[in-house]
Amino acid sequence: xxxxxxxxxxxxxxxxxxxxxxxxxxxxxxxxxxxxxxxxxxxxxxxxxxxxxxxxxxxxxxxxxxxxxxxxxxxxxxxxxxxxxxxxxxxxxxxxxxxxxxxxxxxxxxxxxxxxxxxxxxxxxxxxxxxxxxxxxxxxxxxxxxxxxxxxxxxxxxxxxxxxxxxxxxxxxxxxxxxxxxxxxxxxxxxxxxxxxxxxxxxxxxxxxxxxxxxxxxxxxxxxxxxxxxxxxxxxxxxxxxxxxxxxxxxxxxxxxxxxxxxxxxxxxxxxxxxxxxxxxxxxxxxxxxxxxxxxxxxxxxxxxxxxxxxxxxxxxxxxxxxxxxxxxxxxxxxxxxxxxxxxxxxxxxxxxxxxxxxxxxxxxxxxxxxxxxxxxxxxxxxxxxxxxxxxxxxxxxxxxxxxxxx
Numbered sequence: 582x583x584x585x586x587x588x589x590x591x592x593x594x595x596x597x598x599x600x601x602x603x604x605x606x607x608x609x610x611x612x613x614x615x616x617x618x619x620x621x622x623x624x625x626x627x628x629x630x631x632x633x634x635x636x637x638x639x640x641x642x643x644x645x646x647x648x649x650x651x652x653x654x655x656x657x658x659x660x661x662x663x664x665x666x667x668x669x670x671x672x673x674x675x676x677x678x679x680x681x682x683x684x685x686x687x688x689x690x691x692x693x694x695x696x697x698x699x700x701x702x703x704x705x706x707x708x709x710x711x712x713x714x715x716x717x718x719x720x721x722x723x724x725x726x727x728x729x730x731x732x733x734x735x736x737x738x739x740x741x742x743x744x745x746x747x748x749x750x751x752x753x754x755x756x757x758x759x760x761x762x763x764x765x766x767x768x769x770x771x772x773x774x775x776x777x778x779x780x781x782x783x784x785x786x787x788x789x790x791x792x793x794x795x796x797x798x799x800x801x802x803x804x805x806x807x808x809x810x811x812x813x814x815x816x817x818x819x820x821x822x823x824x825x826x827x828x829x830x831x832x833x834x835x836x837x838x839x840x841x842x843x844x845x846x847x848x849x850x851x852x853x854x855x856x857x858x859x860x861x862x863x864x865x866x867x868x869x870x871x872x873x874x875x876x877x878x879x880x881x882x883x884x885x886x887x888x889x890x891x892x893x894x895x896x897x898x899x900x901x902x903x904x905x906x907x908x909x910x911x912x913x914x915x916x917x918x919x920x921x922x923x924x925x926x927x928x929x930x931x932x933x934x935x936x937x938x939x940x941x942x943x944x945x946x947x948x949x950x951x952x953x954x955x956x957x958x959x960x961x962x963x964x965x966x967x968x969x970x971x972x973x974x975x976x977x978x979x980x981x982x983x984x985x986x987x988x
Contacts, residue, residue: 671961674959675931677711679981683968686700686702689727700723700725704742704744709750713746741755741757749803751766754783761783761805775809778808778809783807785803786805787840808833810833811833828857834848837849851876853869870904879929882932882933886905886908888928889928890925890927892925898922901920925939925940926940926978936949
């Protein structure tokens with residue numbers, strides 16, 4: 582996307598209140614100056630230049646109309662969407678490796694920004710503590726080390742997708758030919774778990790690590806949530822194959838995700854979500870704000886805060902928001918972290934919960950947001966090319982597959 586196109590999108594996007602728009606613009610400007618590298622000598626000359634730039638930007642906030650134009654210019658100066666020379670990914674703001682799926686394959690991104698291509702895999706997921714990665718491509722399910730060494734592989738008749746490793750480390754669930762199957766962590770005992778499942782990745786219920794290892798087989802610790810084609814959510818013990826509970830039909834979920842303590846399960850369905858208790862009680866159905874039509878989300882590593890990246894389209898305009906939903910005893914509170922033109926395609930929490938990574942496809946950028954300090958934004962650009970080296974023409978935007986724990 583060109584610089585001119587981004588500016589046009591920003592300027593065309595309506596903003597409800599000028600005062601709010603000015604405040605958002607100032608927050609982003611301030612974040613940019615916090616991230617700028619210290620000026621070299623002659624210091625006096627560059628300090629004057631920095632002051633002049635700051636004054637100029639403030640003048641834009643106070644003078645330019647409409648409010649959308651103010652924010653457009655300010656965001657362009659800071660986030661550099663579609664810039665010719667975007668800031669590259671040189672490091673992650675928090676410890677722990679990041680797993681990414683791109684047209685080239687599955688990648689592991691280290692803290693220092695270095696990237697390793699695991700192989701030409703389509704889907705990937707971390708094992709507990711990040712010792713292994715389960716990947717799928719075509720008809721194969723493969724377990725590899727983060728360094729790329731293959732440990733085992735199995736082939737199925739149908740297309741294999743959405744592998745998910747159980748918290749115990751002893752089971753991997755995956756979809757194939759409209760069914761859910763489970764295999765042991767060492768590649769043995771592959772078997773059918775359920776038929777008639779939706780095109781939704783399953784979600785293992787979290788358990789404390791010592792409890793998961795209470796027996797050599799992890800019996801009783803491997804409990805899986807899945808979605809059926811009629812929009813039901815089922816919870817199944819993967820070892821006994823017993824259905825523990827089944828919800829009423831509903832909108833087919835695009836995502837299932839558990840809170841860290843295993844007490845809440847979210848079934849996200851584009852413009853709404855259903856919140857279940859661990860025993861299957863439907864606690865509430867909640868509409869997402871601002872006419873969001875498509876969304877993706879993830880629970881924070883601790884607590885019951887659920888991050889959502891939602892996109893709405895109206896009158897030929899596409900706009901995305903990053904939201905935090907905090908679930909308590911009553912209705913969830915909603916906090917908007919960011920709203921921009923274009924489409925968000927994924928979110929991922931850092932292992933320590935201090936950063937939220939938002940994938941901004943239309944600007945070819947990753948935005949690292951600090952929920953504790955909403956004004957703090959770290960933006961990196963040129964993401965597609967960094968995960969598809971050697972490609973000619975425009976590359977597909979990569980997908981986030983999980984930010985793993987620190988060993």
